[in-house]
Amino acid sequence: xxxxxxxxxxxxxxxxxxxxxxxxxxxxxxxxxxxxxxxxxxxxxxxxxxxxxxxxxxxxxxxxxxxxxxxxxxxxxxxxxxxxxxxxxxxxxxxxxxxxxxxxxxxxxxxxxxxxxxxxxxxxxxxxxxxxxxxxxxxxxxxxxxxxxxxxxxxxxxxxxxxxxxxxxxxxxxxxxxxxxx
Numbered sequence: 001x002x003x004x005x006x007x008x009x010x011x012x013x014x015x016x017x018x019x020x021x022x023x024x025x026x027x028x029x030x031x032x033x034x035x036x037x038x039x040x041x042x043x044x045x046x047x048x049x050x051x052x053x054x055x056x057x058x059x060x061x062x063x064x065x066x067x068x069x070x071x072x073x074x075x076x077x078x079x080x081x082x083x084x085x086x087x088x089x090x091x092x093x094x095x096x097x098x099x100x101x102x103x104x105x106x107x108x109x110x111x112x113x114x115x116x117x118x119x120x121x122x123x124x125x126x127x128x129x130x131x132x133x134x135x136x137x138x139x140x141x142x143x144x145x146x147x148x149x150x151x152x153x154x155x156x157x158x159x160x161x162x163x164x165x166x167x168x169x170x171x172x173x174x175x176x177x178x179x180x181x182x
Contacts, residue, residue, distance in 0.1 A: 008049060009057045013065060015042075016077040030088045031076040035068070038075060064164030079122065079162040089160040089168070094149035098125040098167050099180075101136020104143050107179070115145075115172035122160070122168035125149070129180065144180040152176045 015038070020027050023041040027033055035054065042049040051072075058066045058075070067078050100123070102110055115123045126132040129144055136142035152172065153159060160168040 005053065005057055005060075008047065008053065009061055009065070011042075011047065012054075012057065013077065013080075016066065016075070017080050027076075028074075032069065032074040033076065035073055035075050067163045078164040079124065079166050079168060089162060091158050092161040092167075094125075094153055094159040094161075094167055095127055096148075096150040098127060098147040098149040099129045099132035100125050100145045100147060100172070100177075101132035101134065101142050102145060103136060103138075103140035105140055107143050110145065111174055111177065111179075114174040114177065115169075117170060122170060123172050125159075125167040125169060125172070127165070127167065146178045146180050147172055148176045148178070 023045045
């Protein structure tokens with residue numbers, strides 16, 4: 001992904017996850033937006049977007065942040081929304097263990113209060129430790145947390161799996177969290 005497509009990918013994340021009003025876009029049920037309307041409104045905003053660039057961004061985004069519907073007429077962010085949207089994800093049975101990366105300076109609060117979704121719709125969890133460490137490193141020295149997802153699920157907590165493989169939960173209570181030693 002080149003510099004321009006990376007910039008556009010970040011802009012699309014802003015639009016499709018947090019602030020669609022920046023370009024006058026209204027997200028439809030499930031967080032979907034018309035591809036045609038998105039392209040038109042991005043271009044009216046002063047940027048340059050066509051279907052080929054949009055498809056390239058969707059296809060090459062390493063985190064698979066975006067998804068098209070079957071006929072590529074609609075697009076949405078896979079997860080991570082701060083705007084009110086129901087992604088209509090089915091409940092899923094998680095693997096026994098999931099991971100979450102956090103910054104070292106937040107560890108004491110996490111171990112006391114658990115993981116909260118904050119301004120987003122869900123807590124994001126990963127089946128791969130490396131992914132969790134990468135995410136946790138965005139806000140400081142990363143710490144890898146192991147989540148006893150099997151016990152959590154057994155206690156009645158609900159999990160969802162987004163289209164790009166991110167596990168989602170409404171919260172992770174502290175009793176299901178342990179720190180992974182390096």
